[in-house]
Amino acid sequence: MRIDPETVERIKQTAAVADVIGDYVTIKKKGANYWACCPFHGEKTPSFSISPAKGIYKCFGCGKAGDSVRFIMDMEGLGYGEALRHLAKKYGIDIQEEEMTDDQLVRQNERESLLIILEYAKEYFKKQLYDTDEGKSIALPYFKERGFSDATLQSFDLGYSPEAWDAFLKAALKQGFTQEIIEKAGLVTQKNDDGKVYDRFRNRVIFPIHNVSGKIIAFGARILRNDAKNQAKYLNSPETEVYHKSATLYGISQAKNEIRAKDVCYLVEGYTDVISLHQAGIKNVVASSGTSLTIEQIKLIGRFTQHVTVLYDGDSAGIKAALRGMDLILEEGLQVNLVVFPEGNDPDSFVRKIGSEAFIDYIKKEAKDVISFQANLFKEEAGDDPFKKAEMIKEMVQSISKIPDAIQRSLFLQKTATMMRMDEDVLLAELNKIQLKKMKGASQDPQQISAQQYAEVRQLIEPTFADEDEPAQVQNLAYYQELECVRLLINYGHLEINPEKAPGLTVVHYLIDELEGTVFQTPLFIRILDLCKQEFGAQRAPKPDFFLHHTDEEIQSFSINISSEKHALSSEWKDKHEIRVNTDEELLEDLAYKNVLRLRKVYNDQHLQEILSKLDSLKADAAEMDQVLLEFIRLKEIQKNISQELGTVIEK
Incomplete structure (x- = not known):
């Protein structure tokens, strides 16, 4: 429903x-x-x-x-x-x-059924751990050896899956669950090619995986038998309708409030790392569950804090994994530090060895930003070899280039120059080359990079490059006029454009009529204009609330951005200084009229550029040349008329 x-x-x-x-x-x-x-x-x-x-x-x-x-x-x-x-x-x-449509019902029912069977599975595995001889003799001792208390076991809903081939399957079927939904939840798997299914997690301790709101969406499981040579040590649920591994962090439900309160997230690799730290009172910790860190996981952390401290094992594989993850974190605009433990230790073993207070002190003392960590590591690896040192410095600059904030990039560049005893200008030139390469390889997003930005970076690297080498202007000139149009529609679409001259004519009515046949070039603005047309077609003039509370997050966020003012105009301008400032509402007719003109002008100018390019490429075909020239003259006349109407300089 x-x-x-x-x-x-x-x-x-x-x-x-x-x-x-x-x-x-x-x-x-x-x-x-x-x-x-x-x-x-x-x-x-x-x-x-x-x-x-x-x-x-x-x-x-x-x-x-x-x-x-x-x-x-x-x-x-x-x-x-x-x-x-x-x-x-x-x-x-x-x-x-x-009532929902049949498709909506099917999708919702399946999702709800998955959450129900997964919740049942969690309770089943917990019952197997606490209430069966097998669980109490095999699984509970394993958890006790790890030092997990009963409160911790309950907090993380830890459990056990028995050794029998289909114990869970039989129990779930007996409770009325269908084999189809059990399979879709990833709780059973096929045995060879004979079509038979058996329990996915057999003879394993169970680590339920919660989503942010605390619902069970999947399971991780660790094998207990030491002689199981052909079986993976850890096993996870497959991707399902409710579980997407790349967008999930183990422990996020238990950690989110503490992450927000402490304003830092500790990122570890495994389930037991999270549980041990949590039990030690360090609750702002999550795990990537042994997978490579993903953008979705970083964004999930970013909802609760902008500060991440990566806690990885001290072996070479752990260090390399940490460095890869740090670059991704930097790219998302979060601030990241790295802590490496003494060789042979991981967060789980180390906190049990030295205790929580000493553990926190160790993190504070050993945490290093990405550049400091790389510098220490590279000095050790490269030694006196200038070629290796050069390659490693390039890697450091590559990491700095991931940082979106220009001031932070500059400060890290200065730090690198000092630590590596390099000329900062040399590092800046290397950074600019990386930035230019990014720009060249960027998608054709019209708002991504302008020719001016490209030229500025290019000028820093090769100050003598010729003007004719400059790329064509890729900034979408229509963007700003389309932006103004949707701003008027969102904020004032429901208002009359001129109550005295044209009573009843709203801004949305006027703009939709004037823009008949016009196709915006910005996808978000196309969607907003289409929404306005739908509302107008239903004889409604959408008010700002329609957009400010829209269920589409992108539309809602954009609408709030163009409706919000950081600073309000003080009433003292009028009351004390007797200076009156006209509001947009008082200028709607002029704003809307000129916006339409500017839109037409920019589209006309774009068409002119296309005609000029076509003229350059034409051969000796006189008839085609004449036709193109006539179109060029027509467009220039339109350009002249609009410019005169706007009171701008007339192009020659």
Whole structure:
């Protein structure tokens, strides 16, 4: 069942954004808005603005934006429907649901069935651990040897799967679960080619994997038999409708609040590392579960903190894995340090050996940023070999190039020059070469790089390169006019463009009529314009709330960004200084009219450039040349007329 629109609207109206956010952070009223330190990134000066009037929030530091539902989705790691139910429960709102389509029902029912069978499996494995002779004699001793307390076993829902071939399958079938859903949950697997299925996790201790909100989505399992030569030591659930390994971190449900509170996430490799540290009181820790770190996992961490400390084994394989992960973390804009333990130790064994306080002290003392760590490592490996040293310095600069913040890049470059006794200009030239290569290989996103940016970087590397070598302008000139158009539609689409001259004519009506046949070039703006057309076709003029509370996160975030002002105009301009500043609402007719003209002009200019390119490539075909020239003259006349209307310089 799906929550009906009226109930959704009632939840949004009741769940005041300031009240919802106030449960998580301290908010202070300032003027019409509230301000707080952003809960999504570490900061000491509040840049997180909450607008009760609009029912939205926006952080001017990290860019996070949304409404009360989006806030709960991000803070608790819930889906849209789950967040609505969370708020409905908080405010005592009865959920009214409506029928879904057959496809929606099938998809939801399958997902809910998977979560139910996985929850049942968790309880089954726990029962096997505590209530059977096999579990108490084989699995419990293993956990006790690791030093795990009963409270820890319960906190992480640890369990045991018996040795029998199909014990779980039989138990689940007896409970009424179908073999199809058991297979889809990854709890059984086929035996050879005969089509028979058996339990996937046999004779293994079980580590349930939770999603951010605490629901069981998969399992990890460790074998206990030492003579099992042909079996993997660790086994994980396969990918399912609810489990995507690359987007999952082990322990995130238990760690998220502590990560947010401590403003740092400790990243380890294995399940037992997480559990041992958690038991030692170090709860802001998650694991990549033995897989290579992914962008999705880093973004998941980034929802709770911008600071990551990687805790990896001291062997060469662990160090290399850590370095690969650090580059990815840097690229996502997070701040990362690395701690390597003495050889033969991992976080699990080391914290048990020295205790939690000494462990924390060790991290504080040994944590190194990526450049310091690489410098120490490379000096040791390269020795006096200048060729090896040069290659390693290039690797360091390559890591620095991943950092999106220009100031941080510059500081790390200075640090590298000092540590490696290099001329900073030489390193800067190397960095610029890497940046230029990135730009050349970039996709054809019209907003990604302009010719000016390209030339500036190129000039730093080869100051003498000729102007004729400059690339064609790749910045989409229409972008800014399309941006202005959707800004008007989102903020003022429902208003009359001129109540005196044209009563009843709204901005959305005017712009849709004037833009008939026009195709935007920016995908997001195309979607927003299509939404406006749909609403107008249904005889509705969409108000800002339609966009500010839209379920599409990209549309909602964009709409909040262009609707939010970091600084409001003081009333003293008018009251004290008697200076009156016209508002957009008072200038709607002029703004909309000129926006349409500028859009037409920029599209016309683009067409002119295409014609000029065509003229350059034409051969001696006189008839074709004449036709192209006539089109060129027609476009130049349009350009001249629009320029005159806009009052701009007329092109010759």
